[in-house]
Amino acid sequence: MKDATAQTIYLKDYQVPEFLIDKTHLVFDLNDEFCRVRSSLSIRRNPESQSSSSPLFLHGGAELELQKIEIDSAVISETDYQRTAEGLIIDQAPDNCVINIEVLIKPHLNTTMMGLYKSRTMYCTQCEAEGFRNITFYLDRPDVMSEFTTKIIADKQQFPILLSNGNPIDQGDIENGRHFATWHDPFKKPAYLFALVAGDLSVVEDSFTTCTNRNILLQIFVEEKDLNKCDHAMLSLKNSMRWDEQTYGREYDLDRFMIVAVDDFNMGAMENKGLNIFNTSAVLANPKTTTDAAFQRVEGIVAHEYFHNWSGNRVTCRDWFQLSLKEGFTVYRDSQFSADMNSPVVKRIEDVVYLRTHQFAEDAGPMSHPVQPDAYMEINNFYTLTVYEKGAEVVGMIHSLLGDEKFRQGSDLYFSRHDGQAVTIEEFVGAMEEVSGQDLKQFRRWYKQSGTPVIDVTSHYDPEAKTYNLTFEQSCPATPGQSQKKPFVIPIKFGLVGADGRDLPLNNQGDQSMVFSLYETSQTLVFENLQQPPVPSLLRGFSAPVKLNYNYSSDQLAHLMANDSDGFNRWDAGQKLSLQVLNKLIEDAKAERELVMDQQLIKVFKSLLSDHSLDPAMVNLMLQLPSEAQLHEQAEIIYVEAIHRARQFARQSIATALEQQLASTYQRLTETQDYAPEANQIGRRALRNCVLGYLMKVKTVGPELAWQQFNNASNMTDKAAALSALVNCETAQNYATQALKAFEQDYCDETLAMNLWLQVQATSQLPEGLERVQALMEHSAFNINNPNKARSLLGAFCSANPINFHNKEGSGYEFLQQQIIALNALNPQVAARLVTPLTRWKKLPEPNCQLMRDALQQIANHKGLVKDIQEIVTKSL
Numbered sequence: 049m050k051d052a053t054a055q056t057i058y059l060k061d062y063q064v065p066e067f068l069i070d071k072t073h074l075v076f077d078l079n080d081e082f083c084r085v086r087s088s089l090s091i092r093r094n095p096e097s098q099s100s101s102s103p104l105f106l107h108g109g110a111e112l113e114l115q116k117i118e119i120d121s122a123v124i125s126e127t128d129y130q131r132t133a134e135g136l137i138i139d140q141a142p143d144n145c146v147i148n149i150e151v152l153i154k155p156h157l158n159t160t161m162m163g164l165y166k167s168r169t170m171y172c173t174q175c176e177a178e179g180f181r182n183i184t185f186y187l188d189r190p191d192v193m194s195e196f197t198t199k200i201i202a203d204k205q206q207f208p209i210l211l212s213n214g215n216p217i218d219q220g221d222i223e224n225g226r227h228f229a230t231w232h233d234p235f236k237k238p239a240y241l242f243a244l245v246a247g248d249l250s251v252v253e254d255s256f257t258t259c260t261n262r263n264i265l266l267q268i269f270v271e272e273k274d275l276n277k278c279d280h281a282m283l284s285l286k287n288s289m290r291w292d293e294q295t296y297g298r299e300y301d302l303d304r305f306m307i308v309a310v311d312d313f314n315m316g317a318m319e320n321k322g323l324n325i326f327n328t329s330a331v332l333a334n335p336k337t338t339t340d341a342a343f344q345r346v347e348g349i350v351a352h353e354y355f356h357n358w359s360g361n362r363v364t365c366r367d368w369f370q371l372s373l374k375e376g377f378t379v380y381r382d383s384q385f386s387a388d389m390n391s392p393v394v395k396r397i398e399d400v401v402y403l404r405t406h407q408f409a410e411d412a413g414p415m416s417h418p419v420q421p422d423a424y425m426e427i428n429n430f431y432t433l434t435v436y437e438k439g440a441e442v443v444g445m446i447h448s449l450l451g452d453e454k455f456r457q458g459s460d461l462y463f464s465r466h467d468g469q470a471v472t473i474e475e476f477v478g479a480m481e482e483v484s485g486q487d488l489k490q491f492r493r494w495y496k497q498s499g500t501p502v503i504d505v506t507s508h509y510d511p512e513a514k515t516y517n518l519t520f521e522q523s524c525p526a527t528p529g530q531s532q533k534k535p536f537v538i539p540i541k542f543g544l545v546g547a548d549g550r551d552l553p554l555n556n557q558g559d560q561s562m563v564f565s566l567y568e569t570s571q572t573l574v575f576e577n578l579q580q581p582p583v584p585s586l587l588r589g590f591s592a593p594v595k596l597n598y599n600y601s602s603d604q605l606a607h608l609m610a611n612d613s614d615g616f617n618r619w620d621a622g623q624k625l626s627l628q629v630l631n632k633l634i635e636d637a638k639a640e641r642e643l644v645m646d647q648q649l650i651k652v653f654k655s656l657l658s659d660h661s662l663d664p665a666m667v668n669l670m671l672q673l674p675s676e677a678q679l680h681e682q683a684e685i686i687y688v689e690a691i692h693r694a695r696q697f698a699r700q701s702i703a704t705a706l707e708q709q710l711a712s713t714y715q716r717l718t719e720t721q722d723y724a725p726e727a728n729q730i731g732r733r734a735l736r737n738c739v740l741g742y743l744m745k746v747k748t749v750g751p752e753l754a755w756q757q758f759n760n761a762s763n764m765t766d767k768a769a770a771l772s773a774l775v776n777c778e779t780a781q782n783y784a785t786q787a788l789k790a791f792e793q794d795y796c797d798e799t800l801a802m803n804l805w806l807q808v809q810a811t812s813q814l815p816e817g818l819e820r821v822q823a824l825m826e827h828s829a830f831n832i833n834n835p836n837k838a839r840s841l842l843g844a845f846c847s848a849n850p851i852n853f854h855n856k857e858g859s860g861y862e863f864l865q866q867q868i869i870a871l872n873a874l875n876p877q878v879a880a881r882l883v884t885p886l887t888r889w890k891k892l893p894e895p896n897c898q899l900m901r902d903a904l905q906q907i908a909n910h911k912g913l914v915k916d917i918q919e920i921v922t923k924s925l
């Protein structure tokens with residue numbers, strides 16, 4: 049586990065595997081203190097490999113207790129093989145043979161949650177990316193694809209349910225109250241898609257009829273107490289299956305699709321063939337215990353993992369440098385799906401906020417890397433916002449460059465040509481290129497160059513000639529290992545908005561919106577016959593993951609907010625206006641000048657609240673000031689207090705000036721219908737809770753409303769919003785204390801709701817945040833071994849409570865450093881993700897800058913640091 053010298057893996061070093069494994073037979077004999085794993089591998093030398101005599105190497109961790117190796121039924125002795133830190137070398141493996149290996153593992157002691165481990169009372173697995181090597185010796189790389197048969201043996205009473213990939217082919221009782229089940233997966237797959245579950249689980253069943261009339265059994269396995277929380281996931285699953293048939297022509301292939309919910313899971317969910325394993329937080333949903341946001345997350349993740357059956361499983365990755373091939377594409381697919389199921393504009397805005405806040409920050413920091421990285425030390429560190437979210441944006445740009453029809457043809461070609469193969473991003477782009485006849489050579493730079501491109505746009509209107517010029521200049525800041533960048537191909541969707549608020553025709557065809565591909569460093573567009581200078585609406589729908597600068601006046605932004613035909617840009621104009629106001633306030637706060645609120649923003653917000661014809665979901669988004677995290681991202685230097693004070697001041701000013709409008713909006717949106725997690729209601733609740741947040745700034749009014757709402761809420765969305773409002777309000781601490789107690793009493797048996805309870809307190813902006821978090825670590829609802837709980841309390845405090853985390857004493861940093869060290873030995877993946885806030889140290893002023901650096905250095909000095917953390921800390925220092 050502990051790597052003294054972590055080595056770097058390079059894309060350029062890729063070589064095809066020397067051996068292949070055609071068939072894999074596994075037997076898991078589960079016992080209280082150990083699991084005996086027997087494997088039988090049909091191995092042959094890869095005809096495509098250059099070397100014809102190299103020894104056979106199988107990956108395998110140090111925790112595997114090797115019992116026996118047989119080659120073609122003959123036991124081999126210890127002189128015939130060598131064990132290294134990484135695996136097993138067998139010198140004289142025949143070119144064609146069957147190798148039987150027996151190992152013992154201790155899943156109940158496995159706290160890393162990679163490989164086979166125990167979550168509460170059940171056994172489960174997580175094998176992506178390199179977890180299978182913790183189960184047995186194997187060629188644990190995605191380009192080795194094999195047909196798996198898996199037999200599981202366990203105590204029947206403790207583990208009545210025994211699951212693995214594919215179809216059940218045999219089952220029965222054996223001696224000593226034990227039983228077995230055998231599963232066969234007809235589709236070849238890499239080991240990272242292997243899964244096994246054994247436990248005392250209840251099941252919710254449904255079925256789906258495919259486009260070719262095949263009947264698929266759908267099963268969601270959960271603990272009995274959670275049976276009432278499966279409906280939403282089941283509905284989402286059926287919607288996903290239908291959608292993928294209709295949108296991408298993808299039909300499900302096996303006869304059953306299973307989902308298992310587990311409480312202890314490093315990620316959200318995993319797409320194991322036919323047997324998805326889900327974090328309970330990503331599958332369970334019930335109005336009483338689950339917020340709207342969590343309902344939507346469940347829908348998105350169920351879809352995402354289901355979509356992987358084609359984009360990931362049927363066509364998989366050759367190596368982990370190709371991760372975005374499956375993840376970027378699948379995130380793109382799940383966001384298209386969620387857009388179709390809900391509101392496309394709202395979904396787009398949410399995705400862009402997430403990208404701008406977190407991916408842009410990653411791309412500007414020490415871990416910045418291309419969508420296709422060219423080197424890594426620990427692959428788990430590369431399941432990043434860049435690979436996922438920016439990767440999805442890149443697929444989206446291909447879609448907009450090709451258009452709907454060609455994009456679909458390209459994906460059809462990609463799936464049919466590479467079905468059953470392990471391929472590269474190049475194959476994906478190649479298919480798109482081939483069907484469209486477009487040359488995507490320069491476009492490919494999106495995969496290879498890191499950093500967020502910047503586009504500076506200037507305009508010039510000539511009143512004599514009645515021409516209007518738009519000049520676009522692109523650049524990209526230097527990033528680690530990449531000082532010089534070549535120009536990208538950047539699709540910029542835009543329009544020109546006239547004084548009457550209507551789109552002006554852009555050409556003789558009368559187009560009102562166009563996609564312009566910027567491919568040089570600088571390009572100018574000329575428009576003729578314009579009687580007046582228009583207001584340019586640029587990067588509509590956020591057509592490329594870039595930062596676009598244009599020197600808008602606040603009047604122009606107000607004009608776009610009111611009139612732009614593009615919903616995304618109406619919202620974005622509001623964000624730009626808010627940013628201008630906030631940046632001015634931040635400057636004043638820094639210089640300790642008096643803060644004065646901009647009246648235009650108030651006016652704009654007032655009209656948003658007064659116009660009842662607007663979509664509440666959009667009004668909510670427009671009333672959201674950029675978060676502190678987003679202000680941090682766009683700041684040169686992060687003045688935490690000034691940013692916090694400026695934003696709070698703006699909120700206070702808005703609340704005071706618009707109390708009437710806010711209060712009447714709150715009343716107007718009182719829900720009369722039964723709860724449903726559908727877009728309209730979600731939008732109304734979001735706006736109502738947004739308004740409540742503002743009203744908290746108005747003495748007694750807000751606290752009383754929030755307290756009422758907390759007590760009367762019929763759903764968790766309203767309950768949690770009220771709780772959070774109270775907890776964050778200085779003058780409502782009496783209510784806050786009572787509400788926290790009541791919540792705890794009502795939901796003490798609901799793990800996920802209690803995680804929300806932890807999170808609400810961890811993100812309280814009131815003073816003494818660290819003390820609160822430290823006290824909560826002693827609470828029975830907390831357990832550092834559970835990733836969800838570690839994230840809800842520690843993760844939330846360190847990444848979503850800047851004013852407390854970045855205190856001047858540095859105690860927040862010291863605290864985080866201690867937690868990272870505590871988790872280092874327990875769960876490297878969770879620990880490594882917690883480091884992120886510290887990696888931004890260069891952007892903070894003194895003394896914080898030095899204090900953060902010290903904390904990182906202390907972590908670096910720790911003996912026995914896992915390579916997950918080593919990599920991030922080293923790159924950050």
Ligand code: BES
Binds near residue numbers: 319352379382
């Ligand atoms: N394949 C991943 C799960 C995974 C991630 C395994 C990292 C091993 C390491 C899965 O498809 C995934 O991407 N899950 C996401 C959710 C998704 C909606 C983006 C997750 O778990 O957060």
Ligand code: ZN
Binds near residue numbers: 352356
């Ligand atoms: Zn995924």
